[in-house]
Amino acid sequence: MDPIKPPLTCLLQKVTRLDLGPSLSEEGGLNLGGRAVWNVFTRPHSFLFLAELSFNNTPVLDIDLVKLVGLPRLTVLHLKNTGIGDEGVFHLVALKLTLTRLDLSQNPCVTDDAVPALNLCILSKVRFLGLVGTSIGMPGLRRMAKLIQREERIVDVEIPEACESYIDDIPNIYLLQPQPPLITSPALCSRLSAGALQRNLEAHAEVANKSHASIGAKGISVFTGGTKEEMCERLRDLLVKREVDLVVWGMIYGYGEVDETDWNGKDDKAKKLLTDDYGPRRFR
Template sequence: MQHHSIPLVDKNNPLYCPAVTASAYLDSLRRHLQRKQRSHVKPTGKQHDRHLQSFALVLDRALGSGTCDSSDEGEEDQPLVHLIDPRMRTSSNEEINLPYVIPAWEHKDTDSDSATSTEGTWIGVRKRRLLVDEHRQPSNVKRKRTSMKDIRVSPEHARSIQSVHESSFELDIQHHKLSYKTFPGSPQGGPIRLALDLGKSDSALAIRVRELEDQLYGPPIGTESPRGLKPFIERLDLLLPGIRLKQRLSHLEDVSHQSIVDFLASHGLLNERVLSTLRSSEIDRIALTESLLDANGLNLGSKEILTTFSKPNSFLFLSELSLSGIHIPDFDITHIHRLPKLSTLLLDNTAISNEAIFLLVPLRRTLTQLSLASNPAIDDDAVPAILLLSKLSFLSILNTSIKMPGLRRLAKTIYHDDRVIDIEIPTACERYVDNMHLKYALDVRPPLIINPRVCAQLSSGALKRNLAAHAMANPDIIAEGGKAEMAERLRLLLETRDMDLLVRDMILGIDGKEAT
């Protein structure tokens, strides 16, 4: 515990007072006087000691004898008036010296008489009393409270806070004029370039801005006019040296961006650098089969070709992409997610699996024709992802592992959504549909039923007659047994028949199904 021989003073906050309760202060005062009595020190006659005793006497009369808390166990509280008596006995050895406030009258001239001292003591006690103990203030005293928030000083009964000077700093700001324009070769409504109006001194920055624009939008390739095609062909000739590309392109009947891409695709010349140059072109179809072929390990850059499609603002007019005949990892399908107008995608014989079909779902708003033929790793589990491609008008799942259960699920959703789709199904499923008449009776007439929901309402004889009619087409169908067993067997048979008819109608393009 800290000991203070003089009162604590805060010049910046005159209301500062340590967090000392009235009881703790009086207890400290009592023990201070007890220590003087135990030491048997004669009174010095100083004005300070006389005032201190007077202060204790007045506090004892004002507060009563039971206001001070004793920290010693078994010791009873004594009135402060008895501390003045030298015959007072105490067994307390604890010494507490808490800070206290000296009244203003204590610093006056020490030659004042006792009456004046006593009166000054009482005035100081009243002031101290109002500051220390608000809960015991006299009822006839009215105080006007002033919130510390109303004046700009330190918080009440707390030390003032030293202000810290924060020096300001200056910012060096350079202003550039912004302008928006479409880059050469971009059609109306295409991507917009952000150009900086820079002076000659900022030529290095201007070059850097152009490089960033090329990364964001692709390099400008000019229009499809003779004046615009000439520099474009020269650039391609620099990208593909040693093959006399400029001369070979000059023999094309109709020279355009699309014809140039078709020529490069047929000769397997669409590498990553060429495709990056074509990002801002208006081509609508690309075939990458020849360019992505492994060529016995000689085509080292084939793995980087698809990453070009994932760059922003690339091939905004591409509607047809062919990747048939090459091995594509499933995750590489994510590179074509940003093609905003892709409607035809050919993935025949690419060794993809069900995962790749689920990765095609982001293209559901534009994809209308999808070929997944010759990918045996695709099975019935891929049907939910195919169903999400709601705009498909053509689907090829030829030579995949999709079987009749998955095809039935596909046909049911297409029928209920009232879609029209041209579909190529696996050979095994096609053979099953062609032999449906050998699975059950197709031409069913009353009193035979075709609704599987009424099977439980039929009698045992009616169930036998219906099963016997289907057994004539398929000898494997059993027309005997208990009523519940025959009803369940007939229900499953009729449900399968209905779903197979939906598959047949989907393949044949028939809108509607047989009435039930």
């Protein structure tokens, strides 16, 4: 006969949602035993049905998150304004088989270094990421956007303010609709003559340099001179960056807003407008 389970264990098994922010808060500095709450997640056979867990607005150490890895049904995790960093995000990879919503907003110690861990979660089941107020920048956002596009995933991402500002400025950084004989593919750069390379650079420079001088656009000035090899490398670098920035742009505003040839054959479901007028900007 199986031993009778303690009443507390039976109770913990039935819990499906927990908000532990108040339990862990250090209001007045008097909650000296608050951190002991973390130990309950290591109890055997406890929280077997816990699906949603919140630590919003309370201090959390990166190492604390290791104690969550045994939760078999955790799908929603709120970690807004907890002070966690990149190490903590990597601990969360252990939850990727169940986690569908992850809110990391208002944690400035989460940086681009955490993107490999986030991408592993995206490849699994995560469908929502809250990244507003983190230090993830455009390099990290580009990596996530390329993965989401390549894997044809639908992931709702609330992006950081700095990335939103950069994306809004893309029309002032790149030539969005180059017409032949101008090229958009970086792979074609090596086939162009010196004159053709210069004409391509001049076309992009007309947009980027003008905006950079007049309104302080965030793109750098485009230099149009140099040897053929230098111009080829410069144009290739510009088009590679343009290509991935337009992936992010398309996930925010819809692919129809940019050069249609860049998005030919893409899933029509991904071509809808994704601007959220009532909250942080998102991409999918």
